[in-house]
Amino acid sequence: MKNNKYEGYLIDLDGTVYRGPKTIQTGVNFVHRLQEKDIEYLFLTNNTTRTREMVVDKLKRHGIDTDVDHIYTPVLATISYLLEENPDLDKIPVYIIGQVGLKEGMLSDEHFYLDETHPKYVIVGMDTDLTYHKIRIACRAIRNGATFIGTNQDMNLPSGDELLPGNGSQCAMITAATGVKPIFIGKPSSIIINYALELMKLDKSRALIVGDNYDTDIMAGINCHMDTLLTLTGVSTVAQIENKQTKPTYTVENLDKWLV
CATH class of the missing domain: 3.40.50.1000 (HAD superfamily/HAD-like)
Structure with a gap:
């Protein structure tokens, strides 16, 4: 074709x-x-669990030579979305559930900083080390008015012969506890x-x-x-x-x- x-x-x-x-x-x-x-x-x-550099390295192992400028993830889109939503803010407090790709990606931008107490946004990405404590902080912040952002809504992730719970499942738990649905970016x-x-x-x-x-x-x-x-x-x-x-x-x- x-x-x-x-x-x-x-x-x-x-x-x-x-x-x-x-x-x-x-x-x-x-x-x-x-x-x-x-x-x-x-x-x-x-996928927000890897940095763009990690994705480039993985692609190289599969026979593709490329660079970070050719990798686009929900992390980059979330940054653009939040900056567009807050043109007058120099600093935006966020609480992040996620792994290295999401955390490093968000916090490498000088506009964002971690705040567990009074975040303006709760950003949830795939986290294989998810804990009750993290969910509790996220739910408290959302009930107090923080905007709920989900990097993607994948309910399950294929892994070999099984399906693993995805970020959509994590977000569904927070929605069940707070009654608030996230804005999905991916x-x-x-x-x-x-x-x-x-x-x-x-x-x-x-x-x-x-x-x-x-x-x-x-x-x-x-x-x-x-x-x-x-x-x-x-x-x-x-x-x-x-x-x-x-x-x-x-x-x-x-x-x-x-x-x-």
């Missing part, structure tokens, strides 16, 4: 380029073709897509979202009225999308089938 209308690609990682420690060679080949033809691309992941929210396109300086009609998960990657495109390409190398199957009201613009067995 060949299509020359797209000037830029927003590319998912897990299930598209790799699956955990395993390389998806067809996804790697696809990225190499984009690089060879000097076509704009941005890796768009919901896919399938249009927030992360709009900021990514702004970074690429591309109109959405000239960009294509590529991924393996209908509920995150494809729905992100649908929510933004963008074209989408589903690769059947990860989560979603043909059977699962048959009854979906809105189908992906394109579906391929793997990304070797997509010519640029």
